[in-house]
Amino acid sequence: MSEHIHNKWLIILIFLLAFALDILPLPGWSIWFRPLWTLMVLIYWVMAFPSLINVGSAFLVGLVLDLLQGTLLGEHAIAMVIVAYFVAQLYRFMRVAPLPQQTFFVFILIFVYQLLIYILQGIVGSLPSTWAYWLPVLTSIILWPWMFVLLRDSRRRAGLIVRG
Amino acid sequence: MRAILFLILAIIFMFADRRNIAFHRVRQAMDYVVFPIQYVVDLPIDMTNTIIDDFSTQQQLLKDNASLHAQVLLLQAQLQKQYAIVSENKQLKELLSASDKTSGQVLVAQLLAVSSDPFLHQVILDKGTKDEVFQGQPVLDSSGVMGQVIQADVFTSRVMLLTDPKSAIPVQIKRNGIRAIAAGSGGADNLLKLVYVTNTTDIEVGDELVTSGLGQCYPVGYPVGTVITVSHPADSQFAEITVAPSARLNRSRLVLLVWPLKV
Structure with missing residues (x-):
């Protein structure tokens, strides 16, 4: 029982850390390079505990991100729910795939996410008009292998075993 | 399917947030949840600034003080000229029987050191409805107009900058x-x-x-x-x-x- 609560705290803590990184002020030239921290953390947790962290958590996480970023409420939520759905369907494949393949797969997911936000922004009427909008996909995917190893090790250190 | 349920819910949220004024109250209430995160991110940066202030040398302070004194003198001189112009302007406007629009009360606010999506051109201030900030309020800095408040929460408010495509x-x-x-x-x-x-x-x-x-x-x-x-x-x-x-x-x-x- 105590382990069960403990593991939830680790998950929440890492989500909070990701939120903080998502709104941390950066020098002006680098704002477009900011990786999609929260999305990467979400992808990892869905992959590790698809029965605990899934579309429902993705919805909540997306709403918090909308509130933090000042976007229309539900915008990030939609994109997060769709990405979480695909991860929850394909987590078996993603877990056993070698890291390069897994990274490529995550690249597609992150690209889909950024594309969804792009489309939704377009519908709302403030389309990002610079190509730099797509840079976070690149920085995220460069960081993914490190993120994956880091989160996996912290999960193992907390004594959590991946579940189905 | 749960995913579809949440998708529909998110779309309803988007519509409500865009079309419905009453829903803004809900959003305001929800902002209580994210305020601690913003506060925690802002705090160390704010503290670093305070520490830098604390450790600035006496020499630096003396230098700053001297330059500020000079600036005050300069501004006062300009102000005196301004007074004459303002009273003259008022008289002229009375002659024309036009209403005199002087700018009202002002309050100094600080930007919270948190950033929004880069394509949104928004900033967050540390003053909210508890300081009587209201939606649509103009925001200026020392050299010109910055933008207007688009969302006033209790402790913070969100400002749309002039460069936002919606502004x-x-x-x-x-x-x-x-x-x-x-x-x-x-x-x-x-x-x-x-x-x-x-x-x-x-x-x-x-x-x-x-x-x-x-x-x-x-x-x-x-x-x-x-x-x-x-x-x-x-x-x-x-x-x-x-x-x-x-x-x-x-x-x-x-x-x-x-x-x-x-x-």
């Missing part, structure tokens, strides 16, 4: 009084553009723009920006004019909230 501000040219609307370009270059200005209008590079006060949102006569390019595309009857904002949109940390007096 538009009524302006007039200082040199000849021609009125126009300056809309945000939304690009990464942080510029404004003048929209629907005909090719024959007398606008030159270097013209200064001030608020015209039309539209009742921004007070009259504050600097908005300077014209940096004017081009006349052959296929359009409107000129393409870009404007560099005079407010230091991405550098100011202290800003002014203005309560315009009701006329």
Whole structure:
């Protein structure tokens, strides 16, 4: 029982850390390079505990991100729910795939996410008009292998075993 | 399917947030949840600044003090000139029986050191409805207009900068009084553009723009920006004019909230 609560705290803590990184002020030239921290953390947790962290958590996480970023409420939520759905369907494949393949797969997911936000922004009427909008996909995917190893090790250190 | 349920819920949220004013209360309540996160991110940065202030040397302080004294003298001299102009202006306006629109109360606010999506051109202030900040309130910095409050929460408020693609501000040219609307370009270059200005209008590079006060949102006569390019595309009857904002949109940390007096 105590382990069960403990593991939830680790998950929440890492989500909070990701939120903080998502709104941390950066020098002006680098704002477009900011990786999609929260999305990467979400992808990892869905992959590790698809029965605990899934579309429902993705919805909540997306709403918090909308509130933090000042976007229309539900915008990030939609994109997060769709990405979480695909991860929850394909987590078996993603877990056993070698890291390069897994990274490529995550690249597609992150690209889909950024594309969804792009489309939704377009519908709302403030389309990002610079190509730099797509840079976070690149920085995220460069960081993914490190993120994956880091989160996996912290999960193992907390004594959590991946579940189905 | 649960995913579809949540998708529909998210779409309903989006519609409500965009169309329904009453839903903004809900959003305001939800912001209590994220305020701690913003606060925790801002705190160490704020503290670092405080520590830097604490450790600034006496010599630095003396130097600052001297330069500030000089600045105060200069400003006071200018102010005296200003007083005469204001009273003269008032008399003239009374002669014309026009209503005198003086700018009202102001409050200094600080930017929270958290950033929004880069394509949104928004900043967050540390003052909210508890300091009587309201939606639509104009925000200035020491060198010009910054934008307006678009969402006032209890402890914080969100400001849309002039460069946001949704922002538009009524302006007039200082040199000849021609009125126009300056809309945000939304690009990464942080510029404004003048929209629907005909090719024959007398606008030159270097013209200064001030608020015209039309539209009742921004007070009259504050600097908005300077014209940096004017081009006349052959296929359009409107000129393409870009404007560099005079407010230091991405550098100011202290800003002014203005309560315009009701006329």
